[in-house]
Amino acid sequence: MAEADPAIARDSVNEAPAAPTPTRKPWARWALMLVVPLALAVGALLYWQSLSGKVSTDNAYIKQDMVAVSAEVGGRIVEAMVTDGAVVKPGELLFRIDPEPFRLQIAEANAAIAGAQANVIALSNAPELTGTDIEAARSDVAFAEARFERVAALRQKGFSTKADYEAAEQAVVQAREAVRQAEDRQREARARLATGAAVPGVNPQVAAAEARRANAELALRRTEVRSPAAGRIAQADRLQVGQQVVPNLPVLTLVREGSTYVEANFKETDLADMAVGQRAEVRFDAYPDLVLKGRVAAIGAGTGAEFSVLPAQNATGNWVKVTQRVPVRIALEGTSPRRLIAGLSSEVTVFTDTSARN
Template identity: 45%
Template sequence: MADADPKPGSAAESQIAMDAPAPEQSAKRRSLMRPLLMFGLPLLIALVAGYLYLTSGRYISTDNAYVRQDVISVSPDVSGRIVAVNVKENQRIKAGDVLFQIDPEPYRIALAQANADLAAARVQVATMATDSSSAAADIESARAELTLAEATYQRQNELMKRGFTTRASFDAAVQDVAAARAKIATGQAAAARARQQIGSGGGSGQPAAIQVALAKRAQAAMNLERTTVRAPSDGVVSQTSRLQVGNITPSGVPALSLVVSDQAWVEANFKETDLDHMRVGQAAELEFDAYPGLKVHGRVQSIGAGTGSEFSVLPAQNANGNWVKVTQRVPVRIAINGKPPRVMIAGLSTDVRIDTGAR
């Protein structure tokens, strides 16, 4: 038996009517999308193009950049055998901390010798002062003898004129006068020599011999103090492999390195074609390969006075016939604003982006 047709107004017919899109709503939706596509899309393209135009050339960036820190090469001022090492690799230290110590015994002996030399110099000066006083007394005695010899000469001269004395007595009187005068000259020379030996130099008021001895003692005391090598500033100790107890360390040769950790900056090597709008003080954004997601702000502190090749060990010789033009790079120093949230390790690879404010 054939199925009966659904009656108008049945539930199935109502559901079909609800599922079918109304022609009026579809037409209305199309009428709204048409102006949006006609005007909105070109406007969006214009806005993007305007932004690209305004920011084109404003930002310059490079990944040829690295974290830099001051590195101090610590070397002893005196040579000797290392008897104690107080630091380890990568240890953080404060200024004034003892790094290592050189055997002080030879320098204690040198200081004792310098003290003995100073005492001997003072004795020598005292002896010279006594000699000077003795020379002054000899001069006074010689002057008295000269006075007597001159009086005797005058008497012998008068007697010689009258013929009451012998020629030998007259000649003896003349000789006594000459001898007395020579004795005075000798005493004066001895006194002058004593005064010169005692005399001070350099306006210190100390005799020259004592000044020399004092200088030697000061040098010996300073050398003894320098057997204890201290940190010149805060930082991190590095390259301590050369510090071994028992090794002989020569003076002036670096024994370890000290990285000054609180003075980090970034050295970015920009192409010479990027320097047109770069100025000191411009803002910079720093990213580090070691710390993904970390962004640190800084500023351009200085622009290098020469390209990297100019300060290399073997600068390029562009005056030969094999010259090839190569874009040069100029080191730019980027100062870091404030204290970064992560530790700045010397040599970390960095991406630098500078806002030149162009256009």
């Protein structure tokens, strides 16, 4: 039929030959199947190597030593020199309590001292201490004895009655008793002027009054509350003029300068190779570009749960084991170019390799 139709024959002659079908290379598929797992294995190995020899935690915070500043005497605040955020030096005046009540106590103590000193002078000049009454009493004894001897001699001659004799004898007894009483009064006066071993050379009444004055002077000095150390003032909301201060009740808080460290709470499973002195790096959420060097200063003596107000009670049937956290103190090295604020979050990496301790 093709030969009968010359047009069909020509179309068949003009058709191009069919393209050959490409053959698949089996080794490419196998290479792909090997490369992907190998790349994953290499990546896992590199990641594991990057983690070996160090432990990290983001459960870490900046800590600073804080001093609760309180007044040792009570009274009304009459002057406040600092506010929140103020930087103070050691011994700098923070606030002053009304000193007038303590000045009155000093005046009262001075009056008590003067009274005690006047009493000492009066006792020193008393007749009981000088012995004049003793001499007078002894003179009375001599007179009574002489009279008794005369009465006794007259009685022997019959010129005196028995009543006169007994009266003269009684007068001698009374005169001798007066001498004894005068001597007792002298010893009592000397005892009032005596000094004890605790305050030799000072009358006890004078010493007591001087002690009251010293106590009042100490209280007066304590009306000026000064900074115990260098640092920054915080929580000074109660530091207001007119505020009544209660002794030993904190009025403000002083964050000590140079006391910054980091407390990192590591899992108990991370402590196997950790030791004091190992090198550490600290990064801060507030300052992403800041990295500070440090050292492990101390490893906590107990977990955080152990020192909590209400420790966990695990003696129950539904107990679930929880990985505990142990506080590790990181001492920072050098000076931070940025201000470190207590409580800021941080991330700590400790290099547990033994060679990292140096």
